[in-house]
Amino acid sequence: MKVVRWILGQVILLLDALTSPKPVAREVSAQKVIDDVTASMAMYQFKTCPFCVKVRRELKRHSLNIELRDAKNDLDIKSELVREGGRHKVPCLRTDNADGTVHWLYESNDIIEHLKKQFKLV
Ligand SMILES: N[C@@H](CCC(=O)N[C@@H](CS)C(=O)NCC(=O)O)C(=O)O
Structure with missing residues (x-):
């Protein structure tokens, strides 16, 4: 079972690499505005x-x-996710707000929608 899961994982990574999307190119200043915001975010994930x-x-x-x-x-990261986020489930987007609060968002579709809305992406 472990071997099957490993093979499936490698197939997923290969397909992802072969069909990797082209990153959007922005003006340096526009990208910096976004980078400044995303610097306060982290995504907990499995490869x-x-x-x-x-x-x-x-x-x-x-x-x-x-x-x-x-x-x-990474066991420290794993326990951080469970302790602070509440669940050992990935993906999970962490946002450290300027007021010291931390927002945890689970569910891949919700994370994508949240980011699209926040950065007005299409
Ligand atoms: N509906 C969730 C499914 C996420 C999910 O099932 N993640 C699995 C990994 S693929 C997980 O975190 N499992 C918990 C664990 O393995 O401990 C989403 O779209 O984010």
Whole structure:
């Protein structure tokens, strides 16, 4: 079962690499405005999780530079997600707000919609 899962994971990564979206190119100043906002975000994820791949592809397509945190192999990251986010489920988008509060958003579709809305992406 572990071997089958590993093979499936590799197939997902290969397909993702072969069909990787082209990142949107923005003016340097426009990209900086977005980078300044995404600097306060992090996505907890597993490398071969298909839902995480889906979100990562959207991040790439829209040139959103969001830090990726490995919640499978990094035990500190994993326990941070469970302790602060509430669940060991990925993908999960963390946003550290200026007022010190932290917002945790689970569900791949919700994360994509949230980012599209926040950055007015099409
Ligand atoms: N409906 C969720 C599904 C996410 C999901 O099932 N993620 C799996 C990994 S592919 C997970 O976090 N499983 C928990 C675990 O393995 O501990 C989404 O679209 O984000």
